[in-house]
Amino acid sequence: MSQAGNSAAFVEFERVQKSYDGETLVVKDLNLSMPKGEFLTMLGPSGSGKTTCLMMLAGFETATHGAIRLDGVSINDIPPHKRGIGMVFQNYALFPHMTVAENLSFPLEVRKMGKSLREEKVKRALEMVQMGDFGGRRPAQLSGGQQQRIALARALVFEPELVLMDEPLGALDKQLRETLQFEITNLAHDLGITVVYVTHDQTEALTMSDRVAVFDDGRIQQLAPPDELYEKPQNSFVAQFIGENNTLDGVVQEIRGDTCIVKLDSGDVIDAVPVNVANVGDRTLVSIRPERVEFDKSRLQEGAHTLKAEVLEFIYMGDIFRTRLRVAGRDDFIIKTRNAPDQVRLEPGQQIDIGWLAEDCRALDA
Amino acid sequence: MSEQVLAADGRPLKSSLNRALRRQKMRALMLIAPLLLFIMLTFVIPIGQMLFRSVENQIVGNTIPKTVAALAAWDADQNEAPDETVFQALFYDMFVAAEAKEHTKLGSRLNYEQAGISSLFRKSGRSLSDIGELYQDAFEDLNPAWGDGAFWFDLMNDNGGAIASGLMIQQRDRLKRLTSADISLDVDFALRGDIAQALPLTAQQYASWALYTANVDNDVIAEETPWEAVYAALADDLRDPEAGARLAAYDGPGADSLLAALAIVPDIAAPSYKDAFAEIDSGWLEPRVWQTIQTYSPPFTPGYFLNSIDLEQTPNGIEWRPENQQIYLTLFWRTLVMSLTITGSCILLGYPVAWMLANLPARTANLLMILVLLPFWTSLLVRTSAWKVLLQDQGVINSLLVWIGLVADDNRLSLINNATGTIIAMTHILLPFMILPLYSVLKTIPPSYLRAAKSLGATNWTAFWRVYFPQSIPGIGAGSILCFILSIGYYITPEIVGGTRGVFISNRIAYHISTSLNWGLAAALGAILLAAVLLLYWAYDRIVGIDNVKLGG
Numbered sequence: 001m002s003q004a005g006n007s008a009a010f011v012e013f014e015r016v017q018k019s020y021d022g023e024t025l026v027v028k029d030l031n032l033s034m035p036k037g038e039f040l041t042m043l044g045p046s047g048s049g050k051t052t053c054l055m056m057l058a059g060f061e062t063a064t065h066g067a068i069r070l071d072g073v074s075i076n077d078i079p080p081h082k083r084g085i086g087m088v089f090q091n092y093a094l095f096p097h098m099t100v101a102e103n104l105s106f107p108l109e110v111r112k113m114g115k116s117l118r119e120e121k122v123k124r125a126l127e128m129v130q131m132g133d134f135g136g137r138r139p140a141q142l143s144g145g146q147q148q149r150i151a152l153a154r155a156l157v158f159e160p161e162l163v164l165m166d167e168p169l170g171a172l173d174k175q176l177r178e179t180l181q182f183e184i185t186n187l188a189h190d191l192g193i194t195v196v197y198v199t200h201d202q203t204e205a206l207t208m209s210d211r212v213a214v215f216d217d218g219r220i221q222q223l224a225p226p227d228e229l230y231e232k233p234q235n236s237f238v239a240q241f242i243g244e245n246n247t248l249d250g251v252v253q254e255i256r257g258d259t260c261i262v263k264l265d266s267g268d269v270i271d272a273v274p275v276n277v278a279n280v281g282d283r284t285l286v287s288i289r290p291e292r293v294e295f296d297k298s299r300l301q302e303g304a305h306t307l308k309a310e311v312l313e314f315i316y317m318g319d320i321f322r323t324r325l326r327v328a329g330r331d332d333f334i335i336k337t338r339n340a341p342d343q344v345r346l347e348p349g350q351q352i353d354i355g356w357l358a359e360d361c362r363a364l365d366a
Numbered sequence: 367m368s369e370q371v372l373a374a375d376g377r378p379l380k381s382s383l384n385r386a387l388r389r390q391k392m393r394a395l396m397l398i399a400p401l402l403l404f405i406m407l408t409f410v411i412p413i414g415q416m417l418f419r420s421v422e423n424q425i426v427g428n429t430i431p432k433t434v435a436a437l438a439a440w441d442a443d444q445n446e447a448p449d450e451t452v453f454q455a456l457f458y459d460m461f462v463a464a465e466a467k468e469h470t471k472l473g474s475r476l477n478y479e480q481a482g483i484s485s486l487f488r489k490s491g492r493s494l495s496d497i498g499e500l501y502q503d504a505f506e507d508l509n510p511a512w513g514d515g516a517f518w519f520d521l522m523n524d525n526g527g528a529i530a531s532g533l534m535i536q537q538r539d540r541l542k543r544l545t546s547a548d549i550s551l552d553v554d555f556a557l558r559g560d561i562a563q564a565l566p567l568t569a570q571q572y573a574s575w576a577l578y579t580a581n582v583d584n585d586v587i588a589e590e591t592p593w594e595a596v597y598a599a600l601a602d603d604l605r606d607p608e609a610g611a612r613l614a615a616y617d618g619p620g621a622d623s624l625l626a627a628l629a630i631v632p633d634i635a636a637p638s639y640k641d642a643f644a645e646i647d648s649g650w651l652e653p654r655v656w657q658t659i660q661t662y663s664p665p666f667t668p669g670y671f672l673n674s675i676d677l678e679q680t681p682n683g684i685e686w687r688p689e690n691q692q693i694y695l696t697l698f699w700r701t702l703v704m705s706l707t708i709t710g711s712c713i714l715l716g717y718p719v720a721w722m723l724a725n726l727p728a729r730t731a732n733l734l735m736i737l738v739l740l741p742f743w744t745s746l747l748v749r750t751s752a753w754k755v756l757l758q759d760q761g762v763i764n765s766l767l768v769w770i771g772l773v774a775d776d777n778r779l780s781l782i783n784n785a786t787g788t789i790i791a792m793t794h795i796l797l798p799f800m801i802l803p804l805y806s807v808l809k810t811i812p813p814s815y816l817r818a819a820k821s822l823g824a825t826n827w828t829a830f831w832r833v834y835f836p837q838s839i840p841g842i843g844a845g846s847i848l849c850f851i852l853s854i855g856y857y858i859t860p861e862i863v864g865g866t867r868g869v870f871i872s873n874r875i876a877y878h879i880s881t882s883l884n885w886g887l888a889a890a891l892g893a894i895l896l897a898a899v900l901l902l903y904w905a906y907d908r909i910v911g912i913d914n915v916k917l918g919g
């Protein structure tokens with residue numbers, strides 16, 4: 001959120017609120033600022049207000065409060081068709097009574113573009129999404145992935161600077177989704193367009209975006225690049241929502257600069273980084289990624305706290321081993337180890353000591 | 367070349383499949399059989415019969431068969447009444463028809479084609495026996511036995527010789543065709559062959575009378591005096607130049623009496639049949655009457671259909687009916703134009719409502735839907751009558767307009783008993799039939815299309831016109847077909863609010879069915895209406911495609 005109010009901001013939400021029924025706020029105090037050319041993903045559970053934000057930006061919903069600015073100009077009072085924002089809908093919304101070429105030509109026609117220019121642009125857009133031969137077909141004669149490509153081409157053909165995509169790949173199978181993710185990011189970077197992308201698939205969000213805004217309950221819980229989001233979650237919601245995560249409950253015992261000591265409910269004591277705990281005595285949720293847990297004492301820091309653990313289950317997953325442990329009274333503690341020649345395979349029933357670098361263990365709000 | 371694929375049991379796959387499908391089809395047929403039967407009995411057959419009436423014209427040939435036969439030789443172009451043979455045939459035909467009280471029906475039928483014929487027939491039927499009575503009196507004066515039923519019976523009935531059964535069968539058939547009464551009873555009488563040869567006409571008439579008396583009047587033939595036509599036939603037979611020779615060859619019962627009668631026949635003072643008919647009504651001498659009878663003699667006629675489009679059959683071919691009688695083309699045209707107008711106003715009024723219903727939250731939409739359906743819960747008659755109250759000169763709407771000052775008090779709008787009234791009331795009544803299919807189609811168009819169009823830069827209007835509207839055409843099509851077909855055959859509302867200038871063809875059909883009783887014309891008009899609807903349906907299919915009609919989903 002360091003960029004809020006930045007003069008270089010291309011898209012800017014400032015203290016935006018939205019209520020449909022006048023009783024509950026669906027979007028609460030949204031602040032967001034995007035530079036030109038950024039690929040930003042809104043990620044969050046269902047009903048968290050992602051689509052609503054997108055619709056406000058596109059102009060189909062009005063903000064109850066606050067300002068939305070595009071290139072420094074407030075667009076609250078600009079009707080949707082004058083905003084010049086490309087949009088890809090979840091169900092593609094290709095016009096069924098027009099051919100693919102007519103669909104693509106539509107935004108150019110309403111812009112009163114000449115016929116030859118139109119045809120050329122349509123052709124180029126179709127080639128861009130590798131659908132050059134499909135101009136004469138109707139949307140119903142295309143597969144889901146092909147329709148998706150056409151929808152993308154249609155949103156790009158009139159060369160908008162900002163493109164919004166609302167779960168554009170939601171209806172596709174995994175493999176196709178991955179291909180298209182790759183194509184979309186490439187296109188976006190090649191064309192230099194700014195993209196706001198909505199999804200609730202976290203892998204999609206992490207692999208595609210420059211930055212990810214994690215939504216929950218009408219607020220942005222964290223806005224950060226993917227690696228930061230994964231490694232340095234700002235609160236327990238983000239930690240749990242993104243990736244696999246081990247959590248332990250406890251109380252802050254001592255804060256010493258950028259480390260703190262947490263006394264777990266089981267009585268054990270561990271080291272952690274205080275993220276959003278302020279005072280000694282606060283309840284906290286400690287979060288450790290499974291791949292950051294060590295059970296080889298030699299790789300731990302001198303004097304680091306360790307915990308006793310019992311191996312419950314060993315799962316061979318090919319590239320990694322996944323081992324379930326009982327730790328501090330909980331038996332859902334997971335560790336992941338790389339399948340390497342020298343890697344130890346833990347046996348169920350084995351008693352081990354586990355530990356981690358203090359910086360990998362984050363004490364978050366409970 | 368594809369090889370024949372075999373099923374597991376070695377039969378060709380195709381025939382196995384067909385067998386399996388046939389069983390399915392049979393089962394499906396069994397399920398709909400009751401409905402099919404019901405529809406056949408109550409709908410298809412009556413309508414088929416009704417449509418058959420539009421070309422059927424057997425009444426002329428059935429009622430006056432001899433006349434029709436005799437008239438075939440008459441040349442209508444001569445512009446002269448036919449000669450005595452035709453009138454003679456008419457006399458015998460009419461006599462039986464009048465006894466069976468069928469002649470007035472024929473009169474009414476022919477009256478559709480030419481005004482005045484009905485009264486001609488009615489009048490003549492009453493006076494026919496007077497003609498026969500002249501002869502009867504003359505014969506009875508000669509010999510009272512001629513007035514005796516038993517004498518006649520002896521003269522005609524079987525006494526062991528040859529039987530003229532062909533003539534009996536012929537007469538029986540003729541009576542069967544003439545009257546709906548039961549003529550099938552076996553009578554206690556058989557016509558003798560020799561008398562049928564000696565007195566052919568008399569034998570015919572007597573047989574006819576005998577069959578009728580025994581079957582319909584339930585009298586004993588031997589105890590009744592035959593009807594007057596038999597005496598006339600006797601006189602005609604005896605007047606025949608061959609009569610002397612025939613009687614000479616005859617030696618059956620009553621031969622002497624017949625010879626005696628033969629002697630007095632030339633002295634009987636009786637007018638010719640032609641003069642007799644002319645005496646009853648000089649109308650019989652008008653060639654026009656005979657032209658009509660001749661034109662409508664065949665058992666099937668295009669006449670009703672011609673009349674339905676203001677044409678008529680004349681001796682000179684098919685011609686326009688007189689200007690003042692041309693009404694049907696105007697009516698058809700008016701029906702078409704007004705139905706289209708009504709359908710159009712239903713679209714204009716219904717589309718926004720359907721749009722609103724489709725875009726409102728479900729709860730509100732359901733509530734409003736009840737308002738749309740509300741008219742269905744009140745009687746059609748009540749709704750139409752309500753319009754009468756609203757639209758009349760001193761009615762609510764006019765008074766309101768006067769009160770506002772839009773219309774001068776002495777210049778109130780005439781909104782009823784004309785086309786305007788019909789259009790207003792029918793639009794109101796048919797509106798739900800437009801809104802419902804339209805609504806169900808609009809409901810299936812996701813709002814994201816409009817949003818997509820706007821995000822692509824289309825104004826509200828362009829987005830609607832280029833994206834939303836084309837997708838709603840199936841709904842408009844369904845609603846329009848429904849409204850148009852309903853309105854083209856509508857009857858009650860135009861009848862009540864239409865006056866004379868706002869009625870439809872269906873009102874005329876109803877008039878012919880229940881008032882003028884010209885069912886043939888009504889059937890022809892109905893058939894044309896049906897054909898028009900089918901034609902329009904076909905045209906719609908060709909232009910828009912019937913697959914494009916959606917009633918929802």
Ligand SMILES: Nc1ncnc2c1ncn2[C@@H]1O[C@H](COP(=O)(O)OP(=O)(O)OP(=O)(O)O)[C@@H](O)[C@H]1O
Pocket residue numbers: 020021026044045046047048049050051052053200
């Ligand atoms: N038109 C509307 N009228 C009333 N409430 C709405 C409307 N659209 C959305 N909501 C409510 O607003 C909240 C946020 O909806 P939104 O569609 O923005 O969620 P989302 O994050 O896009 O969810 P998803 O991932 O399921 O698409 C939800 O609780 C939803 O019920």
Ligand SMILES: [Mg+2]
Pocket residue numbers: 050051052166
């Ligand atoms: Mg959504």
